[in-house]
Every structure is written in C-alpha cells, then in structure tokens.
Amino acid sequence: MxxxxxxxxxxxxxxxxxxxxxxxxxxxxxxxxxxxxxxxxxxxxxxxxxxxxxxxxxxxxxxxxxxxxxxxxxxxxxxxxxxxxxxxxxxxxxxxxxxxxxxxxxxxxxxxxNYNLSQDLKPSNIVVNDKCILKILDFGLARKIETGE
CATH class of the missing domain: 3.30.200.20 (Phosphorylase Kinase; domain 1)
Structure with missing residues (x-):
C-alpha cells in the first residue's frame, strides 16, 4: 500500500x-x-x-x-x-x-x-409518550467502553 x-x-x-x-x-x-x-x-x-x-x-x-x-x-x-x-x-x-x-x-x-448504554437497541426498547418524546429502555447489556488503558 x-x-x-x-x-x-x-x-x-x-x-x-x-x-x-x-x-x-x-x-x-x-x-x-x-x-x-x-x-x-x-x-x-x-x-x-x-x-x-x-x-x-x-x-x-x-x-x-x-x-x-x-x-x-x-x-x-x-x-x-x-x-x-x-x-x-x-x-x-x-x-x-x-x-x-x-x-x-x-x-x-x-x-x-464514553459509554455504550444499549448493546440491545431495537424498536421494542424505544418508547414514546403522547408528546412524541422518545426514551430508550433496557440497559441490561450496557457497558463502559474500554479504552485499552
């Protein structure tokens, strides 16, 4: 190269x-x-x-x-x-x-x-209220991003 x-x-x-x-x-x-x-x-x-x-x-x-x-x-x-x-x-x-x-x-x-809060982000883990405000839920797989340090 x-x-x-x-x-x-x-x-x-x-x-x-x-x-x-x-x-x-x-x-x-x-x-x-x-x-x-x-x-x-x-x-x-x-x-x-x-x-x-x-x-x-x-x-x-x-x-x-x-x-x-x-x-x-x-x-x-x-x-x-x-x-x-x-x-x-x-x-x-x-x-x-x-x-x-x-x-x-x-x-x-x-x-x-700094964080990957949801390694399981999918439509069923996103909720919306009557004002169209989105929220992410289910952080069971959340991880701090490792920097190798």
Whole structure:
C-alpha cells in the first residue's frame, strides 16, 4: 500500500483478539483500541488540530461486496445529512490510499462517547409518550467502553 508519508503515519493498535494497522493523518495521535464491529475496528485517538479526543472507525474492505458497499454508502449519507445533538457527529472521513488499485479501507472520524448504554437497541426498547418524546429502555447489556488503558 502506498500513502503520502508527509501527511499520514502508521500506528499498530493492539486489539482484544487481533492487532490492526491504522494509517491516519499525522494530526491523530495516541490511538488505543475501543471495539470491533461488523464493519471494522474503532479506536480512540487525540486530534491535535481540534485538540480533542475522537473515535476513528476503520471500515475494512468497504466495497468487497454489493452489500458492504451499500452499508458504507448508507452510513455516509446518514452521518452527513442527519444533524441532531443526539446523533453522533461525523468530523472527518479519509482514505490514505493514493490509487484505486490500493483503495481498501475508509476511516471515519466521529465524536468520542464514553459509554455504550444499549448493546440491545431495537424498536421494542424505544418508547414514546403522547408528546412524541422518545426514551430508550433496557440497559441490561450496557457497558463502559474500554479504552485499552
């Protein structure tokens, strides 16, 4: 893989079951593992430009199948169009790849949250009152996000 070494650096992140190599702009430092999901790996990082902690999701092989391409596209459309204080905010998105032949990963930078309050979020765990105020219930699977520290 080729990338611009003046703009990007590679950082090995030790995960729970596997290690991952992140190629990120040099403004992102102090990467530490947070979680692994269906689409990729999420780390905590420090953004030296914005001077704040962020979450970086590495989407691995986003265009491998039609289904993964659709999921990736859907996530980008939703994150870029939905603006609400209760929806995670997209801060940046990038790929370090310089050619289509190498294009294999997409990185999504989002605001960092400290807790995953519902690992069982589904329609039956969301209730609404007569004033259309939504509330989330059933926190039996709630977990503090581990930072690897």
């Amino acid at each position: 080729s990338f611009n070494e003046n703009l990007f650096h590679q950082i090995k992140v030790e995960g729970r079951s596997t290690d991952a190599l992140f190629t990120v702009p040099k403004q992102y430092t102090n990467l530490s593992y947070l979680s692994t999901g269906a689409q990729g790996i999420v780390v905590k990082a420090y953004d030296t430009v914005a001077q704040e902690q962020v979450a970086i999701k590495k989407i691995i092989h986003p265009f491998l199948t039609t289904m993964t391409a659709r999921r990736t596209y859907r996530e980008f459309v939703l994150l870029t169009t939905m603006k609400h204080p209760n929806i995670i905010m997209l801060k940046n998105a990038f790929t370090p790849h310089q050619s289509l032949e190498d294009f294999d990963d997409i990185y999504v930078v989002m605001e960092l949250m």
